[in-house]
Amino acid sequence: MSPEECIFCQIVAGTSQAKIIYQDEEITAFWDQYPAAPVHILIVPNKHIPSINEVAEEDAYLLTKLIFKAREIAEDQGVREKGYRLLFNIGKEGGQSVYHLHLHLFAGKHILVVKD
Ligand code: DGP
Numbered sequence: 001m002s003p004e005e006c007i008f009c010q011i012v013a014g015t016s017q018a019k020i021i022y023q024d025e026e027i028t029a030f031w032d033q034y035p036a037a038p039v040h041i042l043i044v045p046n047k048h049i050p051s052i053n054e055v056a057e058e059d060a061y062l063l064t065k066l067i068f069k070a071r072e073i074a075e076d077q078g079v080r081e082k083g084y085r086l087l088f089n090i091g092k093e094g095g096q097s098v099y100h101l102h103l104h105l106f107a108g109k110h111i112l113v114v115k116d
Pocket residue numbers: 007018019030031032033034042088089095096097098099
């Protein structure tokens with residue numbers, strides 16, 4: 001899939017709508033359209049990287065940045081101390097449906113229930 005066809009690239013570029021809660025020159029965070037928990041936010045690199053499998057060594061700092069931003073958002077959402085889950089789905093059998101790297105932040109009730 002080319003970046004032009006990628007829904008998360010379109011959200012990053014502002015050509016598709018999403019509830020964006022944070023954006024800078026490198027990463028964007030927005031609410032998941034199909035929330036699986038009371039708090040369900042996706043944090044993505046602005047650059048099109050399909051999945052963890054394609055992360056290059058020079059992009060490693062981006063992964064750290066996604067995690068630090070997720071922690072900050074958890075704080076803003078009031079769940080940092082209560083607890084939350086961070087998740088990367090990778091590939092078909094890993095449950096990935098959108099091939100633009102994204103870190104899920106789940107919090108609230110039911111996050112221990114793993115669904116298909
Ligand atoms: P994954 O299954 O890990 O690839 O997660 C993809 C997530 O992206 C899934 O929880 C639903 C969400 N999603 C898919 N399309 C859109 C969209 O157009 N907008 C938003 N905000 N979320 C989307």
